[in-house]
Amino acid sequence: MSSLGPLRPSPLVEQAVDHLREQITGGHWPVGTKIPGETTLAKALGVGRSTVREAVRTLATLGLLRSRQGSGVFVIADRAAEDWPARLRRAAVTDVYEVRMLIEVQAARLAARRRTDEDLAALNAALVGRRAASSGADAEFVDADIALHRAVVAAAHNPVLSDLFGEFVPVLRQGLIDLVDLLGLRTGEPDHGDSAHDALVRAVVAGDAEAAGRAARTELEATMAGLRGL
Structure with a gap:
């Protein structure tokens, strides 16, 4: 994973979505990759786990991520079907x-x-x-x-x-x-x-x-x- 860096204190979920999405569209997390867990991402981004959870949910809505019960969250596409x-x-x-x-x-x-x-x-x-x-x-x-x-x-x-x-x-x-x-x-x-x-x-x-x-x-x-x- 490329260096994410802490986020600025504004709409944190939106920033988290942008940062995580960059990992996907930039090829750092190819399709099929299991992304890091909430705790790891929250620490890397400098936000709470709830912010990470909401960001992941948004990216799932866009068709980029999918949660697999008991396995984690995986990248299923590198481009959203529709923003x-x-x-x-x-x-x-x-x-x-x-x-x-x-x-x-x-x-x-x-x-x-x-x-x-x-x-x-x-x-x-x-x-x-x-x-x-x-x-x-x-x-x-x-x-x-x-x-x-x-x-x-x-x-x-x-x-x-x-x-x-x-x-x-x-x-x-x-x-x-x-x-x-x-x-x-x-x-x-x-x-x-x-x-x-x-x-x-x-x-x-x-x-x-x-x-x-x-x-x-x-x-x-x-x-x-x-x-x-x-």
């Missing part, structure tokens, strides 16, 4: 998209029935803005995407729906930024989803409520499928 933070982000984005489905599909239907000439101008401008933002950074593109969806919700002319969407936007924005990163959505396709958004706008402009709801649902369900496939 825990990424797993949490994926779960959070999935939750966001479930709420989007509830709000935006119905908003699209209402918008197709209630849109005014001003709404149509706003929708077309938002679509142009989204396309222009495709050459920018992810955050800029996400903001333009949200502006288009906000225009659809506004065209529904339901103040409660608009207020609900407005409260939801900060969570939605972060969820979309995470989504672009998690799925690599703009890799090779900077204007990701352009055809789907064009179909949504055209359905609202045409006053076709069923087509508008269908376009919104199809776009969101495709992304949900991608999230579930991670």
Whole structure:
């Protein structure tokens, strides 16, 4: 085992996880190796056995370690199948998209029935803005995407729906930024989803409520499928 050294007094479990993980990913503890016992690790790291125990449990959750009754803890992989933070982000984005489905599909239907000439101008401008933002950074593109969806919700002319969407936007924005990163959505396709958004706008402009709801649902369900496939 390489020199571990005592830890700094901050989130000790997180530090212990990082240090022990380095032993695995760095090849100091190859797959199949039995790692040192709690007492040995606690002494090397300068922490209590409970901290080591929690760190080992975390690494087991990541699929790197496995405890064998009466034998000890063994390395079973040198790379996590999926980092825990990424797993949490994926779960959070999935939750966001479930709420989007509830709000935006119905908003699209209402918008197709209630849109005014001003709404149509706003929708077309938002679509142009989204396309222009495709050459920018992810955050800029996400903001333009949200502006288009906000225009659809506004065209529904339901103040409660608009207020609900407005409260939801900060969570939605972060969820979309995470989504672009998690799925690599703009890799090779900077204007990701352009055809789907064009179909949504055209359905609202045409006053076709069923087509508008269908376009919104199809776009969101495709992304949900991608999230579930991670």
